[in-house]
Structures are given as C-alpha cells and as structure tokens.
Amino acid sequence: MQVVVLRETVEGERRVAIVPETVAALTAVGCSIAVETGAGRHAFVRDEDLAARGASVETDRTHLLQSADAVLSVQPLPVGDIAYLAAGSTVVSFLQPWAHRDAVRALAARSVTSFSLDLVPRISRAQSMDALSSQALVAGYRAVLLAAAAAPRMFPLFMTAAGTVAPAKVLVLGAGVAGLQAIATSRRLGAVVTAYDVRAAAADEVRSLGAMFLDLGLDSQEGAGGYARVQSEEFLARQREVIGEHVARSDVVITAAAVPGRPAPLLVSADMVQAMRPGGVVVDLGAEAGGAERGGNCELTRLGEVVDVDGVTILGPRNPASAHPLHASALYARNAANLLTLLIRDGQLDPDWDDEVVAGSCVTKDGEVLKT
DSSP states (O other), rough: OEEEEEOOOEEEEEEOOHHHHHHHHHHHHTTTEEEEETGGGGGGGHHHHHTTTOOOOOOOOOHHHHHOSSEOOOOOOOHHTTTOOOOOEEEEEETTTTTTTHHHHHHHHTOEEEEEESSOOOGGGGGGHHHHHHHHHHHHHHHHHHHHHHHHHHHHHEETEEEEEEOEEEEEOOOOOHHHHHHHHHHHHEEEEEEEESOOHHHHHHHHTOOOOOOSOOOBOOOGGOOOOOOHHHHHHHHHHHHHHHHHHEEEEOOOOOOOHHHOOOOOHHHHHHHSSOOOOOOOOOTTHOTTTTTSSSSOOTOOEEETTTEEEEOOOGGGGGSHHHHHHHHHHHHHHHHHHHTTTTTEEEOTTSOOOOOOOOHETTTTTTOO
C-alpha cells in the first residue's frame, strides 16, 4: 500500500504531513512511503532524514498522485491534483468541507474516499488523532508572541530604582486548547490574566493555570464533545454587553472562541475596541473562521492584516500554527498517521464503517458527499 505526501501549495503553509517518526510507524503497519522532494523543507524536515527511515523521495508529483493508495496532506489537495488520483484511493487532510466545497466535489467525482481530521469525534480513544487540538495548542502559543511583540508595554511586573512597571492585563476569550495555551504562555511572560468561556466547566482549568475566571452569570453553553454550542443572538448580545467593560480595562485581548463547522462567534465589537486605551492589542484567532471580510471574534479584524483603530492594534493571523512548523508538523503528522493506521487492516485500506471515528471523519465515499 503506497502512502504519498506532497509539498503543500497553499501560500504561507509551512507544515508537512509526515516526519521521520511517522514514516517508521506507517512502514511498520505495511505501508510504503513516497514523499515529493522538498515536501518538508519549510518544516525543517530533510529528505535524507525521511529516506533514512524508509521513505522514497521522488520529484514527479503527477506520478506520485497516480500511484497513491493514500495521500496525507495538511491543506486540502488542489482540484488539479485531485484529477490524477485513482478511483478508490484515500485522502486524509484538514479538509474542512464547509470551507473547501470545490475540493470536496472533485474528490466525490473521482470516487476518492476522504477523511477530514477536523471532524474526528472528541472521544477518549480518538485523542491521538485530534489535530484540531494539537494545532490549536501551537496557535495559542503563537497568539501571545504576536501580542507581546505588538504591545508597547512589557508583560511582567518590574520593581526598579526608577519605579515600578505594572504587569500587562491580558484577557483571553475562549478557554479551549488555544485559549488555555494562551493563558499559560501569558502567565509565563508575567502578565495578569483573566479568561472567559461559555462553558462553565472551563473555569477550573483556567484557575489551575493561575488565571482568574470571568463569571458573567450566564448559563453554560457547552455542546457535544466538550465544544461550545452555537449560541442565540440574544445570549451573544448579553455576553458582549457584560464583557465590554473588561475588554476596555485590558492591555491585550486574545480571542480564541470557535464552534466547529461554524463561523467564529462575534465577541468583541467595534465599540469595545474603541473603548480600549491606545497601545492596546487584540489578537483574533477566530479570524480564519470568520473570513477576510467578516472578521472573526472581533468585528474589526481583517484576516492576515494589521488594523489600527485609534492606537489599538488588531491582528488577525492567518494560519498561526504554521508559524512554528517544526513542532506543528510533528504533532499533525502523528495525528494523521494515527487516523490512517485506524483505516488499515492486514496492510490494506479496509475501514470499519461501524467505527464512530471512521464514520464521523469521512467526507466523501463511493462518489457521494457525506458531509458539507
């Protein structure tokens, strides 16, 4: 069974879907691994290191696609590449079917079976395949580094002969994996951190990291699998009203609220931004879910741009996990290899369609689109 990994073609994508460790793991279950030359270059994964663990390294991208039984990638394959895949082959990627409908239709038209790592059910035995969590960890770390670099003030408390420098006040909105990592990293830098999440269960996790939990007195909004559920507009309006005063008092606001498969919820309005002191910073990790024109968790965010609003800097980072490609790739490659291994029996692709992880993450099968 031939497993193929190609160079990522999306602008700014530096991650790769395989590392030497996962070459060895997949070889152990009967796979032969073929990698396009330079696939891991931006993630500091060398061709020779992959080859040393048993991968073949090839230059002909078209031939690799035509010979593939399975393809591992980070971003969805371009439609032009999908045209070379054989019917019955399998693709594992961050497909995000609601955002990449052209790719999904092309996969179905070729009768390619596709699995999206962002759809893996959040259950205990699937944790090793949870790429949303592994990449959110990297994104949360990145958000704090961006905020610290953009802020005109330092994060820690300093007591000097010239006077005391007060610590930065950081507000984190959304205490999932990304938010918790943002809290932990901000605390390591010495900031005073307050956090909020619609899920009441997040309070203990926030406090365990040394941050204060902001209790708005609203009902918990926890949905299936531990994610936040979609909130009503009435709930969101009340939420924005209550957190507005906390945003205004903060030096840095990091937003990391997401509902899988849905646009990012709006938490920080234009009025809230304008109430912040000059020198304030907003880092919006919901920007990609919002899209370039709609913002993300912040109304004024523009994806991939730096926006200045009367001295308040708003950052909407594009693909923040890709900024640290070495560790992001190592984590993602393990997630992808673990999911692919679940699909293999006796060295061949033979998915158990009664398995909730397999069924839950499958997007196209037998020429049909199962999830959009």
